[in-house]
Amino acid sequence: MALATLPSGSYSLNNASHEDELERNGIVVLAKDRFVVLAAQNVRLQHCSDMHQQRLSEGDSIRRKLDMIFKAAVESLTCPILLEPVKCLWILPECGHAFSAQALHQLFQEAVRLELNRDLHDHINVEPQLREEGHTPYTAEIFARFKNLATFNFTPSYKCPLCRTVVTSVPIRCTQTVNTALGIISFIRAYTQKVVTIENGCGLIGVDWADYFIFTI
Numbered sequence: 001m002a003l004a005t006l007p008s009g010s011y012s013l014n015n016a017s018h019e020d021e022l023e024r025n026g027i028v029v030l031a032k033d034r035f036v037v038l039a040a041q042n043v044r045l046q047h048c049s050d051m052h053q054q055r056l057s058e059g060d061s062i063r064r065k066l067d068m069i070f071k072a073a074v075e076s077l078t079c080p081i082l083l084e085p086v087k088c089l090w091i092l093p094e095c096g097h098a099f100s101a102q103a104l105h106q107l108f109q110e111a112v113r114l115e116l117n118r119d120l121h122d123h124i125n126v127e128p129q130l131r132e133e134g135h136t137p138y139t140a141e142i143f144a145r146f147k148n149l150a151t152f153n154f155t156p157s158y159k160c161p162l163c164r165t166v167v168t169s170v171p172i173r174c175t176q177t178v179n180t181a182l183g184i185i186s187f188i189r190a191y192t193q194k195v196v197t198i199e200n201g202c203g204l205i206g207v208d209w210a211d212y213f214i215f216t217i
């Protein structure tokens, strides 16, 4: 039987895999401002061959701590717009807030639509449905048309929906956070049989983040 000790305190993610980290140091989820450091609170996990059969009961103190850690890991993957945990989590570099790719695309697409509908762009000759809500997603090709047809500067305003910081550069993928949180969730799920659905939350086909920023160059 292996005994793993998780001492209390704050931890950072360095080079260890999530399971090494879990066993040696505690639980870790990072992400600039919102990255959560999960204190492990002296949780001691006993790994033994029949652990999976035993299960941990609801009232068990270790079970309660695992539940807390599990909840924090799920929350660290949760997109504030979709309100669901996702695998495709991206950070806005200007402010550090993170969202699903799906939500950021919706946000940026809408910013472009609002720009297109400004009076000074009435002359841009495009299919009328492209000006309406629920339009087919703008692709790189459509962005190029907007840019080329615009007589006045075409400048969509991208802002973080949480703090309203202006976004001027491409989002950064949260790979390490997501991998760590997924590892924690998978690790704890084996002991508690907790169920959670993690969506992909991925983006759009035919458009890259950089395509949203061709207007400002």
Ligand SMILES: [Zn+2]
Pocket: 092, 095, 096, 097, 160, 161, 162, 163, 164, 165
């Ligand atoms: Zn923000």
